[in-house]
Amino acid sequence: MADPTPSEPAPASVLWAVIGTLGVIGLAIVLLTAPGEALLGPGQHAIRGALHGTAAGLFMVTSTIGLFQAYRLFTKTTWNMAELQVGSLINAAIALLTILSGNWIYIPYRAAAGPRSYFLQQAPDVHKVFFEFKEFAALFTFPLAVVVAYLLIRYGDEMYRRRALSTIVAVLLVLAFFYFVIAFGLGAAVTKLKSV
Amino acid sequence: MTKRSPTSLLTTGPAAAALMAVGLGLLTLGLSQVLSEASVSFKSMMQALGNLWIPGAADIGPYSGKETVALLTWLLSWAVLHVILKKREVNLVIAATATFILIGLATTMLWPPMTELLVHH
Numbered sequence: 001m002a003d004p005t006p007s008e009p010a011p012a013s014v015l016w017a018v019i020g021t022l023g024v025i026g027l028a029i030v031l032l033t034a035p036g037e038a039l040l041g042p043g044q045h046a047i048r049g050a051l052h053g054t055a056a057g058l059f060m061v062t063s064t065i066g067l068f069q070a071y072r073l074f075t076k077t078t079w080n081m082a083e084l085q086v087g088s089l090i091n092a093a094i095a096l097l098t099i100l101s102g103n104w105i106y107i108p109y110r111a112a113a114g115p116r117s118y119f120l121q122q123a124p125d126v127h128k129v130f131f132e133f134k135e136f137a138a139l140f141t142f143p144l145a146v147v148v149a150y151l152l153i154r155y156g157d158e159m160y161r162r163r164a165l166s167t168i169v170a171v172l173l174v175l176a177f178f179y180f181v182i183a184f185g186l187g188a189a190v191t192k193l194k195s196v
Numbered sequence: 197m198t199k200r201s202p203t204s205l206l207t208t209g210p211a212a213a214a215l216m217a218v219g220l221g222l223l224t225l226g227l228s229q230v231l232s233e234a235s236v237s238f239k240s241m242m243q244a245l246g247n248l249w250i251p252g253a254a255d256i257g258p259y260s261g262k263e264t265v266a267l268l269t270w271l272l273s274w275a276v277l278h279v280i281l282k283k284r285e286v287n288l289v290i291a292a293t294a295t296f297i298l299i300g301l302a303t304t305m306l307w308p309p310m311t312e313l314l315v316h317h
Contacts, residue, residue, distance in 0.1 A: 103263075107255040129308045135259065136306040139225060140299070143218045143270050150214050158205055165211060168292045175299065 045108040045196045052101040056184055059098045062091040063141070063177045066148070070173035073159065073166045081157050088149035091176070095145040102138055108196040115194040126193060134186035140179035148172045209281030212291035217277055219298030221270025226305030228262040234315045 040046035065087055072079045110116050119127040151169050152159070159166040232239040239258045246253035246260020253260035304310050 103250070103256060103260075104252070106259070107252050110256060132308050133306060136225060136229065137303075139263065139266065140222060140303075143221055147214045147218050151211055154210060155206060161205065162208075162288075164288045164292075165208070168211075168215070168288060171292070171296070175296075 043196060045105065048101070048105040048108065049191075049196060052098070052105045055094060055098040055101045056187065059091075059094045059141070059180060060184060062087070062094050063145075063180045066091050066145075066173040067177045070170040070177075073173075074170040076160075076163075076166065081152070081159070085149070085152045085156070088145065088152050092142065092145035092149045095142045095176070095180075099138060099142055102135070105196060106135070114196060115190070118194050119190075123193075126190060130186050131190050134183050134190070137179045137186075138183035141176050141183070144172050144176040144179065148176065207281075207283055208286045208288050208291075209284040210278055211288060212286035213277035213281045214274060215288075215291050215295040216298075217270055217274030219295035219302075220273045221266050222302040223298045224269040225262060225266035226302035228265050230305050230311055230314050232258050232262065233311055 037046075040050050043049065069079070069084055069087060071077070073084075108114050116127055116131075119131070148169055151165065151172075155162065155165060159169070228238075228242060232242055242258035242261025242265070243253070244261065245264050246256070246258065246262075248264075250256070250260045250264070305314065
């Protein structure tokens with residue numbers, strides 16, 4: 001008796017190929033025609049600002065995911081260890097990128113006619129209190145994110161059996177998010193007042 | 197502290213080492229900021245240290261040196277503590293509590309009004 005279900009080639013790979021091709025064509029059109037420099041702005045240090053802003057924006061996403069993972073670790077809700085490990089590595093890498101790009105944009109911030117000079121003349125507390133605290137708070141995020149990744153990778157599924165360890169990792173993720181939010185919020189506020 | 201884990205689980209020493217190293221690194225960051233504000237020569241030393249390896253360090257000031265000492269303390273203390281504790285079973289609650297206290301102290305030292313208070317006393 002013949003098979004009642006006709007055999008068809010698996011459509012998934014064909015669909016992905018079509019979507020990928022359309023995506024590449026669309027991206028090429030945008031890159032060739034969009035006035036991208038208009039989005040960067042007129043400043044001499046626009047690329048640094050865009051890079052740091054993008055890194056910080058990505059870090060907002062990954063550290064927020066980290067916060068959600070912290071909740072799952074703390075409540076011992078079922079978790080996927082591979083997902084936690086990969087997520088924590090990405091979080092640490094983006095923390096580093098954000099700090100490195102922050103160092104790069106700190107140069108025009110401190111330049112003779114940069115925002116630092118402006119704030120010291122017009123509103124010294126903006127620099128002396130808020131910006132100085134922001135620049136240090138940002139540095140907390142990297143070692144916190146690295147130790148989370150290290151513990152998740154080294155101990156892996158032992159987290160299920162070690163309540164203290166999973167709780168500590170959860171607290172570290174919350175701390176990383178906390179220091180990131182301080183740095184991000186103050187950075188955004190300072191940029192709004194005077195950008196590089 | 198005992199030498200071996202009572203079960204087949206990995207020992208907790210490496211976790212304690214990693215935790216406490218973060219606390220020590222961040223505490224060093226806080227101390228370097230207070231000392232920089234208190235001493236011009238220490239601030240110059242921080243600048244010189246940053247100049248050794250960070251591109252553009254001259255333009256970001258002594259912040260580069262403070263980053264450097266914090267990074268060195270974090271990584272070196274992690275390596276040393278790891279070697280000392282790697283085969284030991286350590287109470288992680290105590291190690292984490294110590295770490296969180298160090299992070300709290302570092303944060304307090306780095307809050308500029310507190311830095312100023314510490315420098316003037």
